[in-house]
Amino acid sequence: MSDKHLFRKKKNDAVEPETIAPGVETQDMENTDGQETQEFVYGMDLQEDEGTDSGKAVEADPEAGTDKEAGGERLGSEENIIECDSLVKIYKTDDVEVMALQGLELNIKYGELMAVIGKSGSGKSTLLNMIGGLERPTAGKLYVDGKDLFAMTDKELVEYRKHTVGFVWQKNSRNLLPYMTAIENVQVPMYFDKSNKEDKYARAHDLLCRVGLEDKINSYPSQMSGGEQQRVAIAIALANNPKILLADEPTGAVDSKTSNMIQDLFRKLNEELGITIIIVTHDISLANKVGRVVMIADGKISTEKIMKESYKDRMNELTTDGFSSDDSHEEFSILDKANRVQISPDMLAAAGIDSNKVKVQVVDGKVIITKE
Numbered sequence: 001m002s003d004k005h006l007f008r009k010k011k012n013d014a015v016e017p018e019t020i021a022p023g024v025e026t027q028d029m030e031n032t033d034g035q036e037t038q039e040f041v042y043g044m045d046l047q048e049d050e051g052t053d054s055g056k057a058v059e060a061d062p063e064a065g066t067d068k069e070a071g072g073e074r075l076g077s078e079e080n081i082i083e084c085d086s087l088v089k090i091y092k093t094d095d096v097e098v099m100a101l102q103g104l105e106l107n108i109k110y111g112e113l114m115a116v117i118g119k120s121g122s123g124k125s126t127l128l129n130m131i132g133g134l135e136r137p138t139a140g141k142l143y144v145d146g147k148d149l150f151a152m153t154d155k156e157l158v159e160y161r162k163h164t165v166g167f168v169w170q171k172n173s174r175n176l177l178p179y180m181t182a183i184e185n186v187q188v189p190m191y192f193d194k195s196n197k198e199d200k201y202a203r204a205h206d207l208l209c210r211v212g213l214e215d216k217i218n219s220y221p222s223q224m225s226g227g228e229q230q231r232v233a234i235a236i237a238l239a240n241n242p243k244i245l246l247a248d249e250p251t252g253a254v255d256s257k258t259s260n261m262i263q264d265l266f267r268k269l270n271e272e273l274g275i276t277i278i279i280v281t282h283d284i285s286l287a288n289k290v291g292r293v294v295m296i297a298d299g300k301i302s303t304e305k306i307m308k309e310s311y312k313d314r315m316n317e318l319t320t321d322g323f324s325s326d327d328s329h330e331e332f333s334i335l336d337k338a339n340r341v342q343i344s345p346d347m348l349a350a351a352g353i354d355s356n357k358v359k360v361q362v363v364d365g366k367v368i369i370t371k372e
């Protein structure tokens, strides 16, 4: 396939859609004139919906037991932007079913900055992909910004992905188009939002300044460092002013100094824009810079840590009194719908519990679990 260009330069340096580039996923949509046009779904692999990568996802029956409110009336609590209730995701390969999420319960408030951690294969990316509308849940409830993701049609999901969520991936090849400059890359998602009438060049410029790349706006990805490319990716994710920023291992491919810079950028954007940010990470230093960390084990939330003070307050503590990381958070185990609780291996070891039989008592209103 020849190296076609997605955008043609205009006089004022803005760009306009021309042809779709090699490797870019497209989807047929109808434009306002009733003509068929190609819609670029930024950063997504449409095949994932089909489960063709490593297995076919078991889809929820859209008629079965779901609220039918894709638009219209708000669903869920006013304070939560995301509500997952008994969320299940099953992938089906030829002869095996993998239960990636096993009844996950999680509420996320508007404006939270949080991290999702957990061992490899625990279901972190699956959760992110479902919140991002890239995959459909198999069972349970998933409300985002008052809408039921189960009840959305494919077309509504495309709109949802364009307006409600922005993605940052670990691999920059998934975030950036290599033959476009930084400022062209940031404008791409805006051209697929037909309602967007603002000056796209100006907005892209503003976003690149926000992420500290004002001197790189005309650079191509190959002329930028990994950290700079990742910052362009964040600007792209913010292009259509989403309510939620989803980042899957955003610091996985950069050194610790760059990782720190990206962590600080997430915090700054969260404070300045009030955007909800969810980061899947193995990077414990990143997990320490957010307001809440939830740990997934076997497709369920097992524990969560809530930072006691804001990051800023903790940094002030650090420079004045010294800072004990042990005092910085409260740790909770999560009771699921069936009142089951997971206890971390560290806690079991600290309590000397080494068998699967324990004594459970209620003493002075406290549940005490001890070695039998």
Ligand SMILES: Nc1ncnc2c1ncn2[C@@H]1O[C@H](COP(=O)(O)OP(=O)(O)OP(=O)(O)O)[C@@H](O)[C@H]1O
Pocket: 051, 053, 054, 055, 056, 091, 092, 093, 098, 099, 100, 118, 119, 120, 121, 122, 123, 124, 125, 126, 127
């Ligand atoms: N498309 C798919 N087809 C079949 N199984 C899948 C698919 N995607 C994920 N899985 C399985 O679902 C489970 C959860 O995977 P997921 O990628 O969500 O884990 P993760 O916690 O993000 O792991 P990692 O930290 O390694 O990225 C794993 O057992 C994985 O093999």
